[in-house]
Amino acid sequence: MPYKDLRAFLSTLRQSSELVDITRPIALRYDVAKALAKSSAVEGPALMFKQNGTEFPLVAGLYGNRRRALIAFESTEKTIHERVTKGIENPIGPVDFAGPAPCQEVVLTGDDVDLTKLPVPTYSPLDGGPYITAGIVVSEDPDTGVPDIGNYRFQLHDSRVLGVFSAPNHRFGKNMAKAIERKVSLHGAIVIGIDPMTAFSCQVQCADSANDWFVAGGLRGAPVELTNALTSTLKVPAHAEFIIEFVVDANDQRQEGPLGEYTGYYTPASPKPTAKVTAITHRRDAIFQGLLTGKPITENHVLKQIPFEASILRQLQAQFPTISDISITSSGGVQVYVVIAMAPRYAGEARQAILAAMASNLHPKWVVVVEPDIDVRKSSEVEWAMSFRVKPREDVFVVDHTAAAPLDPYTDGGYSSSVGIDATRPFGVAFPEVSDVPDWRTFDLPEINRGK
Known part of the structure; x- marks a missing residue:
């Protein structure tokens, strides 16, 4: 059975000693990033920051190495690409959640909306401010209504406003461009804290016409349970930890950036549209999620790698x-x-x-x-x-x-x-044989096992 939600995955990581609680005070400004970078450098565990200056624990580094990614997929290196390909080729549509959704146990609207109460880290010294980096954006194509889910960054400007950036060739960027051209509102929702297969499905390379909830269902092997957003017609995952609902405001452009990005370099600051938050909903004992970006290898690279590899491999193997x-x-x-x-x-x-x-x-x-x-x-x-x-x-x-x-x-x-x-040997031409020791991989040599 797939992981039902983030908490089920966290439970598995704890049992595998892949998640450690940090119970002493850790500052959201830089120190969270330092801790994540240090753990990542030694292939260490994911970290749960219990004392971060807010009422919500912050978990990060969940997919900080390929080992934990394989745990998320319940797979091995030998089976991982077949596992993902099978999911892509067997999509499963979403279903409506019956009853009040866990993600809406607490509802904040109007003056109660305050992004500064969330544990949003500042990761790098030159970053333009605190950034939501683990958020999965739900939006719809203004022309077709086809939903897209993707991982995009948001800079915290103030208690109700976020800076928005999406590369123009990404679906969220295309949706924003269409909405701006047609002078219509584009609603979105930032989903934070979700089951791992839905998170990984955001990275699968597929056509713009694809309904990403079907892709997520295929990877999960079970439907994603959705509920209605409060301030738009969007549907959002019922078991998420947080949902931040917003509307894009192209007329209110503010300086966004810099941010240490996946290339390992800062992207320069520039004026970009803003997201005006219309509601925040969350579970009663919600867990916020962070994600370190920057010079490879960081968590965002691991999160992308398996879905990218499997989907591109599938495309190339067809030819x-x-x-x-x-x-x-x-x-x-x-x-x-x-x-x-x-x-x-x-x-x-x-x-x-x-x-x-x-x-x-x-x-x-x-x-x-x-x-x-x-x-x-x-x-x-x-x-x-x-x-x-x-x-x-x-x-x-x-x-x-x-x-x-x-x-x-x-x-x-x-x-x-x-x-x-x-770098293949010349086709149809004699080439020297490889000099290798046969059967060394299966040779029994307990003397070097160091007591394992």
């Missing part, structure tokens, strides 16, 4: 069935550096696969194709293939004027170039 694995590296922001494992069926097929990856909405700068004997997640093996299976003059090529990844700090006026590297 190249001998592709067996893909790594969209965290060091490249889970965006610009891609390694693909495939067994080419004919000369030049690896190059075709590289071009297909470049044409995907990842917009990678680097695409490397290796053979299945190479572990795409081990840089030493990929570098070995690049060192001894590549003739740079023949196997390396550059495609100019390609689309740039969102927020890339180093582009040529909005576009870039991409490098393809065919």
Whole structure:
């Protein structure tokens, strides 16, 4: 059975020693981020900050490493891509929650709305202010009414106003652009504290016409239970910890940013639309959620990686069935550096696969194709293939004027170039055998197990 809500997942993490309570006072300004960065650096646990200056505990780092991501998916490295692909290919529609929704046990409207009472951290020294980084935005296409859920950032301006940013090629950004052009109101809801499969579904790469609640249901293997928002016609997850309802105000533009982003660099500040909060609802003993962003590897990279890999792998395998694995590296922001494992069926097929990856909405700068004997997640093996299976003059090529990844700090006026590297052995040509010790992986050597 899927995790019903955030609390069920937290219970599993506690039982696995993957969640630790911090019971001493920790400041929301910088110190939360310092603690998360330190735990992440040693592959440590998620952290629950019990004393953060507000009445709500703050949990963060839930998906701070791939180990916890696999726990969330109830999967292993061997089965994870198949698990996600199966979910994508078997969507399940949402259902209406019967009865009063847990996410609306406490309702705050009008003068009772106060964002400053929430434990919203300031993560980096040059950030424009406190940021909600773990919020999942629910919005609808103004033309079609199709709902989108996605992970977007919000800067806290004051007690009732947030700064809004979404890259223009993302669905929330497109929804805002359409609403502004048509001069209609765009309502949204920030969902905070939700079951892990719904959180991961936000990262699945799918068409703009897709109803994301069906994608989330497919990953969960069960319908998402929804309830009506209070101040709009949107539907929101009934078991969320917090719902922040808002309407976008394109006429009230305020300075938003900087923020340390997934590239590892600050995005510069600029005037952007605001979100005027119309209601805050939450569970009686609600848990707020944070998420560290910045120089890889941080939690947002882990959150993106598995859904990105599985959905792009699915797209590529439809054209190249001998592709067996893909790594969209965290060091490249889970965006610009891609390694693909495939067994080419004919000369030049690896190059075709590289071009297909470049044409995907990842917009990678680097695409490397290796053979299945190479572990795409081990840089030493990929570098070995690049060192001894590549003739740079023949196997390396550059495609100019390609689309740039969102927020890339180093582009040529909005576009870039991409490098393809065919690190497969030459097709149909004799090549030396690999020198490797056979069966060492299964060799029993208890002397080095250190008592385990």
